[in-house]
Amino acid sequence: MTALRLQSAALDRLMPMHLQLDRTGRLLHAGPTLRRLMHDVCFDGATLLDLFDVRGLQPVTSFDTLRGMTGSALHLRGRHPEGIKFRGLIVDMDEAAEGDEPLRGPATAAYVLNLSLGLNELSTLSDTSLTAADFPATDMVADMLYLIEANSAAMGEARRLIGRLQEAQTESERLALTDDLTGLGNRRTLDSVLRRYSVRARPFAVTHIDLDDFKLINDTHGHSAGDRVLRGVAKVLSEETRESDTVVRAGGDEFVLILDDITDPAVVERVAARIIARLSAAEVSGAPGITVSGSLGTTLSSFYTRPDGARMLRDADVALYASKAAGRARHVLWYEGLTHGLGDTSEEAAG
Template identity: 40%
Template sequence: MSLPGRTLEVMCPMHLQIGSDGRVRGAGPTLRKLTGERRLAGVPFDEVIDIYRPKRVRNLRDLRALEGRKLQLRLRNGPGRALKGLAMPDGEGGVLLNLSFGIGVVEAVRSHALTSTDFAVTDLAIDMLYLVEAKSAAMEASRTLNLRLQGAMLAAEQRAYTDSLTGLQNRRGLDRALQRLVRAAERFALLHVDLDFFKQVNDTRGHAAGDRVLQRVGQIMLEVTRREDLVARIGGDEFVILLAGVTDRTRLAELCERLVGRIEQPIALDTEVCRISASIGIVRSDPEMASFSDTKTLLGRADTALYTAKRNGRAQYAFHEDGPPKAAL
């Protein structure tokens, strides 16, 4: 019985018709797509396909001997992907060979941009493709949701440790970093900075102007410190700077003088300028000198040094338990 070509194309879109002379008489549309729409009619079948299991097929007689058995083959001029095949006589001395992708259907679909129209409507591959696509869509949606949740969690955590006015770390961020340094027994210095004459800015120019001054001071602190240092606003006009790995007095004194000098420069407020200064209390933590294991003690000693500087005049810095404060030059 001979089937019309249209029937074969719809029911077996990956078929190959081989005549009694061993040459290709026709091919299904999906098979033609895989071969790059190469003209197959009249070409010897062994130049189109390479059948290697259950044994090598070299001619039509070898192929007929394998009728009804599962074949494994490759397209010679197409992708090197293995295909499955089933050969049956066509009743006219030739062979009708029907092919499939087997478990490689998903990869084939992606590689050749195949759609459901490239398969017979009764092919289970269509159902599998729907399941694969549904799973892929669900996994992508889940991945997107997870990324959004992670981003939201990171943003929320960042907000929890950030001062909303200046963008610096807040007291929680400072405590976290300070505890980490203390636990690791690292050398570091803590600078407690309090602005001088800031209250006058708030009283005479308003809180909006005061906020701009605080933002400018935060920017200055970031500019004079290193990227790995931590700058925090812990309330009002109080700031803390953590300097990991730095305990040298000379280096700290130079930093304080540079910081005070920058803060004392006029700050523009619309058509006017304002002038403030800063006092700084310094405490050093060095396991080889005197390891302060209590963060509360460290902050308390820095606060004591700060008020030592303030009692002896403005624009000064003082080291904890180091005697009279030093005036910034």
């Protein structure tokens, strides 16, 4: 029978994780998949035991020992990178089965060591660019890699879907707290922020703003003109407050400011004066013939032993109506006993 000579190219196709060794255990050739898996290892000129810890039934400390283990199952662990484990089978290319001529490998190779990965080692492939195409179709690793790739694709799609759902949820929550016309916070935002401030030790002020004769603007110039005014007012309020403050449209032509870390009434008076001046400017109305003004009422948490957001909002409302009763386009600071100009006390107005 004629000896079969297997070229390295054929072995690379059949066993892409094989090693070819000479009689001393020096590496002559490494399969392409093994090179890619151990890409940071220099195979050229190294010996098998330089690169791997080898065990059969017992540790292999010399290549002489390994020669006697041809045809037996081996367990190998790569030294570089540390930790990758292989199963292996080594064949003496000059050794023939009884009655056969020797199998011949590449001209100088005396041994061929074929390696495979155990199932527990498949996770190491996630850090490489190896795919099922790097393994022969007969290797179950190819099937497992296909499953891993399919699972990875499915998980990636699931993550993208979850991301889109989270974005949609965030946007939905934002819209639920946002006034469509002005882009400011809405009544839900106001209630949420007031509850938060009510349990904090940080001081704050509540300013209630109501536009003067806004219904007349709508009736005379139309609702589109009224909408332009509301957007202009929102712009002014946003520009005259800080990032830490909260500006909301409470409904209709009413706005509320929650001014963070405010204890000095003089600071609130200055902010109110700037707002009143800018509301009367042409930039707010957006059209000639439209006059805009606003009345403001404010209370500070420092006025109360135990500040309560709902109570403060009612008191700011009392101060607002007091400012309207005093002539409009004014600011009134709440104080105990203040009436809103209709004969009610603040206690009665709160009710």
